[in-house]
Amino acid sequence: MAPAVELNVGERVVRVSNPGKVYFPERGITKLQVVEYYLAVAEPLLRALRDRPTTLKRYVDGVTGEAFYQKRLPKGAPEWVGTARVTFPSGRPADEVCPTEPAVLAWAANLGTFDFHPWPVRGSDTDRPDELRVDLDPQPGTGFRDAVEVAQVLKEVLDELGLVGYPKTSGGRGVHVAVRIRPEWDFVDVRHAVIALAREVERRAPDRATTSWWKEERGERVFLDYNQAARDRTIASAWSVRGTPRATVSMPVTWDELSTVDPDDFDVLTAPGRLAEHGDPHAALDDEAFGLETLLDWYADDERGEMPYPPDYPKMPGEPPRVQPSRKRAE
Template sequence: MASAATEVDVDGVAVRLTNPDKPYFPKLRKDGTKGKLVDYYLAVAEPMVTLLRDRPVHLQRFPDGIDGEEIYQKRVPQKHPDYLETCTVTFPSGRTADALKITHPSAIIWAAQMGTVTLHPWQVRCPDTEHPDELRIDLDPQPGTGFAEAAEVATGVLKPLLDELGLVGYPKTSGGRGVHVFVRIATDWDFIAVRRAGIALAREIERRAPDAVTTSWWKEERGTRIFVDYNQNARDRTFASAYSARKTPIATVSTPLSWADLGDAEPDDYTILTVPDLVASRADPWAGIDDDVQSIAPLLDMVAADEERGLGDLPYPPSYPKMPGEPPRVQPSKKVAEHWDEHGNRVND
């Protein structure tokens, strides 16, 4: 039987909560209900809103818990509470949508009420949705590697490289096996330039640790290495937000850490049951992120240097239109040279 609906006061806004006893994380039993997820988001709302303020956000929803149907929602329903705000975003196809804009903790609690486990923000702030204010680095473990290897690349290769470039990065666990690092940047560049900057950074990480790191878009070429997913800087590619819960049996959380803590971290230690006490008891490792509005000019210099070496763009995800200068989007093992021209366009047989 469904539990009774209640109202939650969220900084002066009444948010309706239905079925708070519904199991969302069955392994956690009474600590894994919808109500407990809402309690978690209430506990971390302050730092979350600071990081998400004015960002368009997509919602990864599991209305019947993580073992049920997954809904990845990009649009706010036409009928929604008056306290919600929206922001128009443009997808690679050219279509637009009114996405949820985070301006108040009530938006996060409403999202949880709708079955949202993970919030996925864009790397822009409204109303300027054409110029990213974050460069995002995704260290994604491939089969045979895990969090320890990703953290080693982050602390041993990426951090020294950022130091050399005069850039400050802010790391977090992905909530899974990966590591995310955000670099706050000035909004002087569009998605194409920021993505190319991310490619240049990824290539330099790979050059410094070729046995541990790969930038290959094609899984068949990655091997047992950490993939630097440069395409996370493309339009409409989103990360789990800082402090978002994830679809894991123990409700892990994508948790901001200091560089010192990252090296010894165990991602399963950070869950909806443990992170509130952590946030309450420590200094915020991301407290200065909005003060570090940085230039990607050093990375664009690296783009130019790569182009002189003959290294141009890399493939976009398959859902994107063909981009100028992009190489062929075909697996190397399936590519037949005579079927492609020098611009990466397929030639008719």
């Protein structure tokens, strides 16, 4: 085991234990390289994370080991690691890491953190999201190119609504799109807005897009996962390292680039150079915040109403039965 190294990160000193530990055997990428990656992209990453309660997805044994989500501040954290209090759907509270400076990123990476999963809220008001997120998830038989095609339909809808969306690769086969919104609505309203948006995309591209919660009904289409907008559901931030053999990262791109890139092009080794050459495509994400009034009107006018929540949620008002359609028919 290699001796620990100490990194000077601003005013902090961050200790990296076992720096030569191989986290990605296929590429030979070590723990220290992951820490150094996060310091290289700290500026745009902190734009995505700053003041947001953030779940850490930790791979303490590297990509070949088991991962787990750290939803509470780990014991022994330095006093300079800030927190924000969130409330889970069960009603239980927790103090989550709330990144504010590069040293927090390095500290978290030393704990085996690959993905940073920020809530779509700020620490000053953790009950009112300021970000609408759309997760385009390719189903079996589809892939990244299919997600891109559906994302282009999504952009058409956003453009017509006067909303500005910012796309990124998920680091895998999917696409994520973020819209900055005014923090005037609660999680239920924002989820309803995403449902309305997803339903409109599905209406325009029924052979390519689906909002079906039940996998047996999705077919070979791209699922617009509206439940990622529910409380305590998060997606990996832009610039996050993903648990893939190639050490890919979730890369922010422009809409023009989205149709030409390959997710495997962006990884721990290549992303810092791209940032240095092209800058952050999401740098203007915070420049303007938008409203949800039209989307909420669409939702209110839709006779289909509420859709199922994740199975670990308490029963929600107006929610349909959580029974697979095939099982319901059999009964």
